[in-house]
Every structure is written in structure tokens, then in C-alpha cells.
Amino acid sequence: MDTTKKTIIVFSGDLDKVMAAFIIANGAAAMGDDVTMFFTFWGLNTLRKAEKVQIKTKKSFLQAMFGWMMPRGADKLGISKMNFGGMGAPMMKMVMKQQNVTSLPELIQTAKDQGIKMIACTMSMDVMGIREEELMDGLEYAGVATYLGEADEANVNLFI
Amino acid sequence: MDTTKKTIIVFSGDLDKVMAAFIIANGAAAMGDDVTMFFTFWGLNTLRKAEKVQIKTKKSFLQAMFGWMMPRGADKLGISKMNFGGMGAPMMKMVMKQQNVTSLPELIQTAKDQGIKMIACTMSMDVMGIREEELMDGLEYAGVATYLGEADEANVNLFI
Amino acid sequence: MDTTKKTIIVFSGDLDKVMAAFIIANGAAAMGDDVTMFFTFWGLNTLRKAEKVQIKTKKSFLQAMFGWMMPRGADKLGISKMNFGGMGAPMMKMVMKQQNVTSLPELIQTAKDQGIKMIACTMSMDVMGIREEELMDGLEYAGVATYLGEADEANVNLFI
Numbered sequence: 160m161d162t163t164k165k166t167i168i169v170f171s172g173d174l175d176k177v178m179a180a181f182i183i184a185n186g187a188a189a190m191g192d193d194v195t196m197f198f199t200f201w202g203l204n205t206l207r208k209a210e211k212v213q214i215k216t217k218k219s220f221l222q223a224m225f226g227w228m229m230p231r232g233a234d235k236l237g238i239s240k241m242n243f244g245g246m247g248a249p250m251m252k253m254v255m256k257q258q259n260v261t262s263l264p265e266l267i268q269t270a271k272d273q274g275i276k277m278i279a280c281t282m283s284m285d286v287m288g289i290r291e292e293e294l295m296d297g298l299e300y301a302g303v304a305t306y307l308g309e310a311d312e313a314n315v316n317l318f319i
Numbered sequence: 320m321d322t323t324k325k326t327i328i329v330f331s332g333d334l335d336k337v338m339a340a341f342i343i344a345n346g347a348a349a350m351g352d353d354v355t356m357f358f359t360f361w362g363l364n365t366l367r368k369a370e371k372v373q374i375k376t377k378k379s380f381l382q383a384m385f386g387w388m389m390p391r392g393a394d395k396l397g398i399s400k401m402n403f404g405g406m407g408a409p410m411m412k413m414v415m416k417q418q419n420v421t422s423l424p425e426l427i428q429t430a431k432d433q434g435i436k437m438i439a440c441t442m443s444m445d446v447m448g449i450r451e452e453e454l455m456d457g458l459e460y461a462g463v464a465t466y467l468g469e470a471d472e473a474n475v476n477l478f479i
Numbered sequence: 480m481d482t483t484k485k486t487i488i489v490f491s492g493d494l495d496k497v498m499a500a501f502i503i504a505n506g507a508a509a510m511g512d513d514v515t516m517f518f519t520f521w522g523l524n525t526l527r528k529a530e531k532v533q534i535k536t537k538k539s540f541l542q543a544m545f546g547w548m549m550p551r552g553a554d555k556l557g558i559s560k561m562n563f564g565g566m567g568a569p570m571m572k573m574v575m576k577q578q579n580v581t582s583l584p585e586l587i588q589t590a591k592d593q594g595i596k597m598i599a600c601t602m603s604m605d606v607m608g609i610r611e612e613e614l615m616d617g618l619e620y621a622g623v624a625t626y627l628g629e630a631d632e633a634n635v636n637l638f639i
Contacts, residue, residue: 186623303346463506
């Protein structure tokens with residue numbers, strides 16, 4: 160088979176699931192595949208900048224509240240099990256470091272370096288009040304139709 | 320490529336995940352694809368009628384208990400994160416309304432109008448004691464073999 | 480279509496999700512498909528032996544802690560919703576038994592009998608400090624590249 164394509168919808172904002180998504184994506188890209196990651200709902204938190212950003216258009220009260228409560232970027236994500244009020248994630252990161260597992264910020268950088276297409280779901284951004292200027296650089300912005308177009312060209316499509 | 324087919328297993332009963340499933344399904348149907356949604360486990364709650372229904376065969380005690388505790392239909396689903404004892408879902412719905420995002424009941428109606436095939440998993444219905452008369456009209460009833468037959472004809476298969 | 484192939488990533492360690500994975504896998508195998516299940520992160524707990532095992536290389540403190548806290552095998556898994564501090568799983572098992580639904584340990588045995596390839600993710604094993612001697616017999620051990628090779632040959636690939 161020639162170069163093939165993979166798509167991953169990153170719906171989850173849990174550290175463990177997002178890491179799994181990037182490990183699969185980077186593995187496929189390393190094997191020569193085209194990879195598209197589509198970040199939607201909680202998955203968008205992965206792409207947020209760590210620092211507070213001046214935004215151009217005011218958020219609604221509820222959007223601002225979501226913004227305050229949701230984790231600001233890859234370093235702040237919790238884990239889906241045994242989170243222990245936030246202690247689970249640092250513990251998991253510590254043991255990953257001991258085992259020389261690449262951290263999530265490094266996995267994201269590798270994804271960029273390998274030319275993985277990272278798309279932020281614009282409809283979810285509207286709902287959660289997340290603005291382009293709050294997200295990392297190098298993303299594309301699109302909706303479900305774009306995702307479906309990519310998936311139609313791919314031979315593996317995952318929802319994580 | 321001609322018309323292609325998509326299948327989505329809706330295992331989750333969380334408002335946010337179920338909405339994602341219907342947004343993808345409706346998007347694909349709007350682009351001319353055949354779409355099959357297979358509702359199993361908690362996903363079945365999406366299809367429950369809002370009102371209590373007279374059923375023909377008695378439920379076991381445990382089934383009745385599951386029935387009482389599980390959400391009765393699309394309007395009652397909670398969200399997978401920041402549910403805040405049930406407050407998260409109304410907040411999410413409010414912000415979606417502000418952003419003119421179609422509500423879940425409307426998404427379901429659109430799915431029906433577009434001819435999306437919605438299958439309720441009969442094995443899960445047996446386990447949870449959910450009867451046909453408790454679910455919305457227009458569904459098909461089948462098991463895993465039917466799902467697999469549909470998936471074999473599809474080019475995108477998601478588990479949500 | 481000839482015999483086709485299916486892959487399932489079992490990321491979740493929740494009884495309900497793991498059962499769904501095995502029901503789909505066994506269904507496909509019964510229809511003549513090749514099936515590969517790739518167990519990673521919490522999904523690995525499904526494969527743990529119920530008894531404490533003498534291991535060859537010492538675990539780090541954090542790994543040992545994960546080991547103590549994570550469920551030891553298919554019989555110990557909780558459910559993803561309405562777990563009620565562990566009571567949900569026995570209740571779910573009881574009602575499944577009433578409905579003559581095959582139990583998870585039986586589903587796993589059927590999967591083995593049908594020749595389903597079960598792969599334990601070595602990277603996750605390293606992170607969680609899970610050793611081969613702690614897992615059931617008859618598994619293969621590999622990483623993401625092996626998964627991707629299998630997925631490239633399959634027509635249905637799910638992430639559960």
C-alpha cells in the first residue's frame with residue numbers, strides 16, 4: 160500500500176487519552192502516513208495557550224466561566240481515572256518521565272514537526288467561547304464537513 | 320468516490336458526546352452519505368421517551384432501578400465533564416442556544432428527516448430492561464451482527 | 480467481500496466498555512473475520528491476573544502505587560457510569576446474569592478460543608509498571624507501530 164491517511168477526532172481533554180491520540184498520530188506520521196487531528200469539545204483545551212490572552216471580542220458570562228474552569232493547555236490536563244482532585248496527572252507525568260516517555264508538549268511539537276494537520280473545530284470554539292488568539296499557532300480552523308472530507312480519504316478513523 | 324457509508328456506535332449517554340455523534344452523522348447525511356447509528360448501553364438513554372410508559376412485561380428489580388436512575392431521553396442527559404451535579408448540562412445548553420447551535424432533540428429530528436438509520440441494541444435493552452414501547456418511534460432493533468454488516472459496507476466507523 | 484480484518488484499541492478499563500469491545504470482537508470473529516485487540520492504558524487492567532504475582536524486576540514507588548490501586552483483572556473492573564463506589568459493577572453483572580449475557584471472563588475465553596489476537600501495549604506496561612508475568616497467558620506484546628500495521632489491513636478500526 161502507498162502512503163495512506165489517518166484521522167483522529169480528539170474529543171477528550173484527558174491527559175491520558177490526548178497522549179494516546181498523539182502517540183498514534185506521531186507513529187503513523189513516522190511511518191509516512193498523512194495524519195489529520197480534529198480537536199473538538201474538551202479536546203480543544205489541549206491547544207490553549209498557558210497564559211491568559213487579550214481577546215478581541217467579549218465572551219458571554221457562561222463562556223467566560225467555561226474558560227476559567229477548563230484547563231489552559233496541554234500541561235494542565237487531568238487524567239480520566241484516578242485523577243485524585245488533580246494529583247493523578249502529576250503522578251502520571253512523573254512516572255512517564257521515569258520511563259522516558261515523551262511528554263505531551265513534546266508529542267505536540269513532534270506532531271507539528273512531522274506536518275500533522277491539526278484542525279480546531281470552529282463550532283466547539285463558538286460554544287466554549289474559545290478564540291483563535293487563545294490557541295497555539297499553526298492550527299487550521301474548520302467544521303465537521305472538513306473533517307468528513309478528510310475521513311473519506313483515510314483508511315483509519317478514530318474517535319478519542 | 321460515490322455515495323459512501325458511515326456508522327457510529329453511540330455507547331455514551333453524555334449530552335456532549337451524543338451531540339458530537341449526531342453532528343457528525345447529520346453532516347455526513349447532508350453530504351449524501353448513508354449513515355447508520357447503533358445505540359448501545361448508556362447511548363440508549365438518548366432514545367427514551369420523556370414520559371413514563373406502560374410496559375407489557377414486568378422488569379426485574381434491578382432493571383427497574385436502572386430505569387429509575389438513568390436519564391429519560393435526550394433532554395435529560397448530563398455532560399461528561401463539569402457536570403456539577405447536573406448543572407453543567409443546562410449551562411451547556413444555554414450557551415449553545417446563545418450560539419445558535421442546534422439542540423439535541425432537533426439534531427435527532429434532523430437525523431430522522433435525513434433518513435439516518437437508528438438501531439437500538441437489543442442485547443443492551445435486555446440488560447437494562449428497556450422495552451421498545453419506552454423508546455421513540457422510527458427505530459430499528461438489532462444486535463452486533465447487524466452492526467458488523469453495516470460497518471463492513473462503510474468507510475468510516477466510529478465508537479463514541 | 481472475503482474475510483476482512485477488524486482492530487479494536489481497548490483503552491478503557493471500564494467493565495461496560497471492555498464488554499462492548501469483546502462483544503464486537505467475538506461477533507466479528509464468529510463471522511469469520513480476523514480480529515486484533517490492542518490493550519493500552521487502563522485497558523491493560525482487563526488482562527491482569529487476579530492473584531498477586533512474584534515479579535522479577537522491582538517497580539518504582541509510583542508504579543507500585545498504580546499497581547495497588549488499579550483493578551486486578553476482568554472480575555474487578557468498575558463501570559463507567561453509576562458505579563456507586565463499586566456497587567454498580569456487581570449490580571450490572573447480576574442483571575447480565577439474569578439476562579443470560581455472557582460474563583466478561585467468558586467473553587475473554589471465547590476470544591482466545593476464536594483465535595483473536597490480543598496485544599498488550601508495552602509502552603503502557605512500562606508506564607504503569609505492569610510486567611508480563613502479571614498478565615494472563617496467550618498475549619502478544621508490542622507497540623503502536625504493530626497496531627498501525629494491523630489497522631492498515633483492517634476495514635473497521637475502533638477506539639474504545
